[in-house]
Amino acid sequence: MNETTLKEAHILLVDDDVSSTCVMANFLNRIGYSHLESINNSTRTFEIIEAFKPDLILLDLAMPNISGFQVLEGLRANRHSEDQIPVLVLTGDASAENKRRALVAGATELLVKPFDASEVSMRIRSLLQARFLRHEIQEQNHFLEERVRERTSQLEGAVESLQAAQRQLVQQERLSAFGEMAGGVVHDFSNALMSVIGYSEMLLTNPAARADEATALEYLRIINTAGRDGAHVVSRLRDFYRPRGAADLFESLDLNEIALQSIALARPRCSKRESDQSIRFETDLEGSATIAGIGAEIREGLTNLIFNAVDAIPGDGVITLRTRQQEDDVVVEVIDTGAGMSADVRQRCLEPFFTTKGDQGTGLGLAMVFGIIKRHQGTLEIESEPGQGTTVRIRLPAFAHSPETQQSEVPHMRGCAIADHHFAQLATSA
Ligand SMILES: Nc1ncnc2c1ncn2[C@@H]1O[C@H](COP(=O)(O)OP(=O)(O)OP(=O)(O)O)[C@@H](O)[C@H]1O
Ligand SMILES: [Mg+2]
Incomplete structure (x- = not known):
């Protein structure tokens, strides 16, 4: 001072x-x-x-x-x-x-x-010094308080705009996830509808099929399964923000049976092809192939793979569904003798909305399959070379080794149980 x-x-x-x-x-x-x-x-x-x-x-x-x-x-x-x-x-x-x-x-x-004059002078000086110092400190304090207030309100503003940006980002991510999921729902629901329409048309236009009770029942059962799978697909929209609940519990599923059901469900797609080009389905199903999962989803996945195989076969060709047990896993393969994929397509084929089919494809099929397999704690491999056909290999934990069966009691197969022989018959009658 x-x-x-x-x-x-x-x-x-x-x-x-x-x-x-x-x-x-x-x-x-x-x-x-x-x-x-x-x-x-x-x-x-x-x-x-x-x-x-x-x-x-x-x-x-x-x-x-x-x-x-x-x-x-x-x-x-x-x-x-x-x-x-x-x-x-x-x-x-x-x-x-x-x-x-x-x-x-x-x-x-x-x-x-x-x-004593000097004492008076000294006392006055020290009292004034103390007072002015106190004033300076008070001013400093006021200044600092003001700065702290300013910085706090700046920080609050920054935090608020950060939170708003985060909220917007989450909202955008949700919207884009919702859009992707909604696209997938449309995709898979159309697939289910195609089976419903295909088999009901076969019944409507074929009096012989209607007259034969066994065949009529078989077609009705397929229509029923496709309808139920369609309902399951739509429930994904409703369940978007809902965590998995009791209704989504994994069941014990026979993958061989599901493979045959999927072939039957996919068949109407083949009938849309030129009549002089034929696709033969072959199955190589090993004795026991039980997994824990949601039947409608696994059927959806395999049907999508069969559709891709059908699309990849320009003329005559063979699509083989193969199952086998390998250590703690059940492996299912969808093998086609179609055009195969270039390295670039193979790399990108799982991306949502990637398609080489122009307006004919949405590019969501494999992305949906990938999501389904991931939800079932499985893996997906694709082997494909141009001109050499494609093998899509799915590996799922066998029922006894599924993390789901370790955690919860798995109820028995619900809903769309269809007798094996109907599908076996359909699958082999190509
Ligand atoms: N079995 C296959 N053989 C050859 N190419 C395939 C095969 N499966 C998939 N692909 C390639 O991967 C791309 C993406 O497949 P995906 O199933 O995701 O979509 P998409 O089949 O084009 O459309 P959508 O599924 O809506 O019909 C296909 O466009 C195709 O180029
Ligand atoms: Mg597809």
């Missing part, structure tokens, strides 16, 4: 004795203090304090009207905690009781007359 600041201090002298205030004022002037005010009638003390705003009060105790003690008490009653005016009491009464009363009443320091 520089000297000039100190000497700018406002000092108020309160003493009923005019000569005392004159002597003190002269002394203060001599040592450099020029902003001085003296009061000899103590009744005006508070009014002058209000107007003069002293940085220090030099106060006599023994005064008529309002004594120095009353001034101290008045100051204490009025003072703001932030702005305590220091009071240097100057008294002729050196008794301990007088000192105690003055200090209790709020005096900052006390000097007994007659004074």
Whole structure:
């Protein structure tokens, strides 16, 4: 703190004795203090304090009207905690009781007359220094508080816009996931509808099939399965934001049976081909191929693979479904003698919306299959070379080793159970 600041201090002298205030004022002037005010009638003390705003009060105790003690008490009653005016009491009464009363009443320091000039000067200086330092600290505090407030509100703003951006991102991701999923639902629902339409048309246009009760029943069962699978597909829309629940529990599934059902469901796709081109289905199904899963989804997956195989066979060809048990897994392969894939197509074929079929394809089939297999804790491999056909290999944990069967009791096969022989017959009657 520089000297000039100190000497700018406002000092108020309160003493009923005019000569005392004159002597003190002269002394203060001599040592450099020029902003001085003296009061000899103590009744005006508070009014002058209000107007003069002293940085220090030099106060006599023994005064008529309002004594120095009353001034101290008045100051204490009025003072703001932030702005305590220091009071240097100057008294002729050196008794301990007088000192105690003055200090209790709020005096900052006390000097007994007659004074030693250098001591008075030193006390005044140190009281003013302390006051100005306190002011500086208070100003610094205010400044820092203001900065903290500013920074806090800037940070709050930044956090808020970050949260808004995050919310928007989550919303966008949800929307795009929803769009992808909705596309998949449309894709698989159309597949299910194709089976419903194909088999119902066969019944409607073929009186012989209607007359043969076994065949009619067989077709109706396939229509029923396709309808139920379609309903399952649609439920994916409803379940989008819902975690998997009890209704989605994995069941014990015979993969051989599902392979045959899938061939039957996919068959209407083959009938759309040119009549002189034929596709033969072959099956190589090993004895036991039980897995834990959701039947409708596995059927959907295999049907999609068969559709791709059908599309990949330009003329005559063979599609083989093969199952076998390998260590703790059941492996199912869909093998076609079709056109195969280039390295680039093979790399990209699982991407949602990737298709080489133009308007004829959505590019969602393999992405859906991949999702289904992942949900069943399985893996998917694709072997394909241009002109050499394609093998899609799915590996699923065998029933006894499925993580699902370890966690929960698996209910028996529900819903769309269709007798093996109907499908076996259909599958081999290509
Ligand atoms: N068995 C296959 N043989 C040759 N290419 C295939 C085979 N399976 C898939 N592909 C290639 O992978 C691409 C993506 O297949 P995906 O099933 O995801 O979509 P898509 O079949 O084109 O359309 P959608 O499934 O809607 O009919 C196909 O367009 C095709 O180029
Ligand atoms: Mg496809």
